[in-house]
Amino acid sequence: MSALLSLRNVWVEYGEKVVLEKVNLEVSEGAFLSIIGPSGAGKSSLLRLILGQEAPTRGQVLLGGEPLEPQCGPDRGVVFQRYSVFPHMSVLGNVMFGLECPAAPIAARLFGSARRKAMGEAAAMLHAVGLGDSLNLYPAQMSGGMQQRLAIAQALIKRPRILLLDEPFGALDPGIRADMHGLITQLWRDYGLTIVMVTHDIKEAFTLGTRVLALDKRRHDPHAPHRYGATAVYDLPLRTAPAVVPPAPPQPDPNPLSAAAS
Ligand SMILES: Nc1ncnc2c1ncn2[C@@H]1O[C@H](COP(=O)(O)OP(=O)(O)OP(=O)(O)O)[C@@H](O)[C@H]1O
Ligand SMILES: [Mg+2]
Known part of the structure; x- marks a missing residue:
């Protein structure tokens, strides 16, 4: 089976500074x-x-065999050490944003049945990460661990492959x-x-x-x-x-x- 992710002779250079060289990786x-x-x-x-x-400055990164x-x-979804959630949005709003953004890129809002469906999906994902009872809280009201649970839900709602x-x-x-x-x-x-x-x-x-x-x-x-x-x-x-x-x-x-x- 071919790799989902391949890095082939990948280099990262900033001017004279070489950060990564000859990285080969098949995941x-x-x-x-x-x-x-x-x-x-x-x-x-x-x-x-x-x-x-x-x-990369040299080499190739392939996902599913394609550049x-x-x-x-x-x-691809990502979670950083901190600060990856939006402080002005509720827990539910943070996760719904991931669904609204690709569906309605300009206004980033969904309406009617599409909105209800997105809410259901977001709530289910929040339940899966253990935040099922915290949908209306804001990030500032939550512990660091809860914020990371939210960041994980936000990353997973788009169903990333990686x-x-x-x-x-x-x-x-x-x-x-x-x-x-x-x-x-x-x-x-x-x-x-x-x-x-x-x-x-x-x-x-x-x-x-x-x-x-x-x-x-x-x-x-x-x-x-x-x-x-x-x-x-x-x-x-x-x-x-x-x-x-x-x-x-x-x-x-x-x-x-x-x-x-x-
Ligand atoms: N835009 C940039 N311009 C110049 N140098 C950069 C740039 N981005 C990163 N670097 C340099 O690349 C090197 C690697 O940085 P990177 O953040 O990937 O390291 P890291 O392994 O994640 O470190 P840490 O464990 O501290 O998070 C560092 O020396 C950093 O200064
Ligand atoms: Mg780092």
């Missing part, structure tokens, strides 16, 4: 690829290439992180996702990933630190099935009395 459908490497190794740059936000569309398409995660749990407390590990494993399995996750946490990389890729420089010129870029120095296949048996995602209930009364 098969359903993989959970963890990417680790020192700060500045080019991990986020690599994700930007896959998103289509940047083009990437230059713009970030609905086949989910890109750039240190998505890096700012969260250890307990919340463990919950998020359960959630992402569950979503990966339920939605048949292909995931590429950058993390600084080696344990997280090995616990969640089916494969771990380490980016680093193979060569270093002390007189010209920008001369050589990072490349894949290790590429370790681990397993084909999820490693973690996830707990059910918690269902936050902002008002327990209302549930008891109904």
